[in-house]
Amino acid sequence: MLIVGAGPSGLMMACQLARLGVSFRIIEKKEHPTTYSGALIVQARTLEIFDQMGIAEKAIQEGIEAHKINIIFNGKNPLALNLKDIGKGLTKFPNLLMLEQSKTEQLLIDFIHDYGFSIERQTEFLRFSQDNDGVTSTVKLPDGREEVIQSDYLIAADGGQSLIRKRLNIPFLGKTHKLTLFVLDSEATVDMQPNEICFSFSEKASTGIFPLKDERWRIDGTIPNELEVKNTITFNDIEETYSQRTHLNIKLQEPQWFSVFHAHQRYAELYRQNRCFLVGDAAHAFSPIGAQGMNTGMQDVYNLAWKLSLVINGKAKESFLNTYNAERQPIAKKLVLSTDRAFQIVSSNKFLAKRIRLNLVPFLLRVLFPIVEKRGYLSRYLFSGISEIGVHYRKNALSNKSSIGIFPFRSPKPGDRLPYILFDGINLQDKVKEAKFHLIIFAEDSSAGIYKVLAEKYKDILSTEIIPLNAGTANLYKSLGIKKDGCYLVRPDMYIAYRSNKLRIDHFERFFNQYLQ
Numbered sequence: 001m002l003i004v005g006a007g008p009s010g011l012m013m014a015c016q017l018a019r020l021g022v023s024f025r026i027i028e029k030k031e032h033p034t035t036y037s038g039a040l041i042v043q044a045r046t047l048e049i050f051d052q053m054g055i056a057e058k059a060i061q062e063g064i065e066a067h068k069i070n071i072i073f074n075g076k077n078p079l080a081l082n083l084k085d086i087g088k089g090l091t092k093f094p095n096l097l098m099l100e101q102s103k104t105e106q107l108l109i110d111f112i113h114d115y116g117f118s119i120e121r122q123t124e125f126l127r128f129s130q131d132n133d134g135v136t137s138t139v140k141l142p143d144g145r146e147e148v149i150q151s152d153y154l155i156a157a158d159g160g161q162s163l164i165r166k167r168l169n170i171p172f173l174g175k176t177h178k179l180t181l182f183v184l185d186s187e188a189t190v191d192m193q194p195n196e197i198c199f200s201f202s203e204k205a206s207t208g209i210f211p212l213k214d215e216r217w218r219i220d221g222t223i224p225n226e227l228e229v230k231n232t233i234t235f236n237d238i239e240e241t242y243s244q245r246t247h248l249n250i251k252l253q254e255p256q257w258f259s260v261f262h263a264h265q266r267y268a269e270l271y272r273q274n275r276c277f278l279v280g281d282a283a284h285a286f287s288p289i290g291a292q293g294m295n296t297g298m299q300d301v302y303n304l305a306w307k308l309s310l311v312i313n314g315k316a317k318e319s320f321l322n323t324y325n326a327e328r329q330p331i332a333k334k335l336v337l338s339t340d341r342a343f344q345i346v347s348s349n350k351f352l353a354k355r356i357r358l359n360l361v362p363f364l365l366r367v368l369f370p371i372v373e374k375r376g377y378l379s380r381y382l383f384s385g386i387s388e389i390g391v392h393y394r395k396n397a398l399s400n401k402s403s404i405g406i407f408p409f410r411s412p413k414p415g416d417r418l419p420y421i422l423f424d425g426i427n428l429q430d431k432v433k434e435a436k437f438h439l440i441i442f443a444e445d446s447s448a449g450i451y452k453v454l455a456e457k458y459k460d461i462l463s464t465e466i467i468p469l470n471a472g473t474a475n476l477y478k479s480l481g482i483k484k485d486g487c488y489l490v491r492p493d494m495y496i497a498y499r500s501n502k503l504r505i506d507h508f509e510r511f512f513n514q515y516l517q
Ligand SMILES: Cc1cc2nc3c(=O)[nH]c(=O)nc-3n(C[C@H](O)[C@H](O)[C@H](O)COP(=O)(O)OP(=O)(O)OC[C@H]3O[C@@H](n4cnc5c(N)ncnc54)[C@H](O)[C@@H]3O)c2cc1C
Pocket: 004, 005, 006, 007, 008, 009, 010, 027, 028, 029, 030, 038, 039, 040, 041, 042, 123, 124, 125, 126, 157, 158, 159, 160, 163, 183, 220, 261, 279, 280, 281, 282, 288, 290, 291, 292, 293, 294, 295, 296, 297
């Protein structure tokens, strides 16, 4: 397997393949990983994956959890939303984590090294061809020589400008916004607590301010209209008018990182072409609103890696890999629409968008924030959407005919992420940490014999565990809609593959075999 690109998506792909015992090479044209805050917000669903990998605690230690958002309109009328534990009860990670991209990448790089792999840097992917047997790629090595690499599959984690996507002639549908935005990491004099986020909107600017470690701040924003015509926009151009345009009492200082960019709203028409797979920004690009890009890229590879591993190990057919496109591409398509709407509202210079932003939005937020703070349905709905824990594959082929018996409406369905349920002092998700399928059986211990055969037969790819009904597990049985006995099969990416509220080993095996073949 060859992975091109060692940004967050390529690195995560390498981590997952290492966990699954699949050998790979990962190349990157840049000499060093990023040193900037870049993709700053790590969503709860990504932290759940980090938890499976044993690196979530470190991520939290190295980041900052946001406990409050302040929103300011024209320098006055601030509105505040208490974010602390906003996702409580829904995930082990109920807070919004700000972790600089440099630190996220370092965690993944360390993980890769711990498994004995390394990233081949200053190695540029040049061209490739593929046929039914494999992919032949040519790369330029650090000393300028070229090397030809044969691989069974090619993973394009080469970012928004993906050369592989272009060579495959896969359309990148959508648009690029004309509006120029800036981003910087800097020390600054800011009148804010170090665990608060601030968004500020005025007639002349929209800006977001995020705390970083060591008294630094990450600041994003729109640039003044008059600068749009300039070829090169510098930090000084922004700094000169920033405070006056935003009505904020902030003094920016010489930044460690300053960049201007255009937001994209795009998705690739296809995520797979024969032996090549697009992941991350090579497959989709969203405006930074909602902090979805890097997180979605990591979910892409979490979906794809175990499928590749099954096919490479001869446990599933090639066609199984088509489910990657079927499950992941519609998610990007939907995100392109939702993040585009949000982006227009917060940044557009058009008259109507400005009036919505400065007149209607404050009114709506004044009504909504107290409701969200009650931590009821609305807060759960918003958190599930933004944190990506609500992503599901219910309507996809792998979730078809995968439920036997009648379950209460609210119980989790095939295609749902295995929910966070605490029972007996344990998080159910902790039961599925190994990179395998997990069959969780709800039955008396005395039934264990029946499953021994199953556990032995599929031991390479399946782990089994029996959870008997008792006072400590009763709430788990209830949450999963199991009365007396039954089972849930969980995929290696922590999504529910199958559920049954009858113990029917024959049916389970038929399903499992058909699922794999
Ligand atoms: C200002 C800003 C803020 C953002 N904030 C967030 C956020 O808070 N949360 C979030 O989820 N997302 C955020 N994003 C989006 C996020 O940065 C991207 O979605 C993410 O970096 C994509 O990761 P990737 O690995 O797919 O691609 P990239 O990070 O672009 O990595 C691709 C890698 O491939 C390498 N490469 C390219 N071509 C070749 C080649 N030919 N040979 C070898 N190597 C090659 C590149 O050098 C690069 O290292 C933000 C984006 C911006 C611009």
